[in-house]
Amino acid sequence: MNTVNILGLDNQRTQTTLASLQQLLADFQVYYTNLRGLHWNIKGPAFFTLHAQFEKMYDDVAAKVDEIAERILTLGGTPENRFSGYLRQAEIQEVSGVDTADGALRLILETLQTLIARERSILQTAAEANDEGTVALMSDYLREQEKSIWMLNASLQA
Numbered sequence: 001m002n003t004v005n006i007l008g009l010d011n012q013r014t015q016t017t018l019a020s021l022q023q024l025l026a027d028f029q030v031y032y033t034n035l036r037g038l039h040w041n042i043k044g045p046a047f048f049t050l051h052a053q054f055e056k057m058y059d060d061v062a063a064k065v066d067e068i069a070e071r072i073l074t075l076g077g078t079p080e081n082r083f084s085g086y087l088r089q090a091e092i093q094e095v096s097g098v099d100t101a102d103g104a105l106r107l108i109l110e111t112l113q114t115l116i117a118r119e120r121s122i123l124q125t126a127a128e129a130n131d132e133g134t135v136a137l138m139s140d141y142l143r144e145q146e147k148s149i150w151m152l153n154a155s156l157q158a
């Protein structure tokens with residue numbers, strides 16, 4: 001018996017959720033490497049604060065990458081692990097050369113906007129499939145990221 005049947009989920013609907021979770025995984029992987037770039041390259045008076053902040057953020061994203069991959073496995077899928085595969089699927093673009101506080105915070109804000117849109121759509125697909133586990137994961141991410149957007153917006157006000 002396959003895992004999805006044991007979980008009592010509809011196989012076809014779960015395939016749709018899996019495809020969108022794969023895309024989310026790809027987006028988070030690209031976001032992770034972008035955050036490492038920001039952590040390394042940031043310059044200016046806020047260096048110490050932002051350098052540390054970006055490290056916290058990429059650690060958080062690394063944990064989410066693992067959660068998403070393991071959710072894919074839980075639903076009977078196989079998470080992509082090749083970066084070439086991520087780049088084919090990701091909506092978020094690789095970025096280099098961002099070294100200002102303003103540029104970095106705006107990049108993060110835009111990235112979160114993309115992630116939130118994808119997570120809302122996954123949440124809806126998963127809800128239609130009665131996949132409460134995926135719904136709960138997406139709603140946790142949404143709540144955290146919505147708060148981050150408030151904070152980023154506040155820090156960008158002059």
Ligand SMILES: [Fe+2]
Pocket residue numbers: 039055
């Ligand atoms: Fe470091």
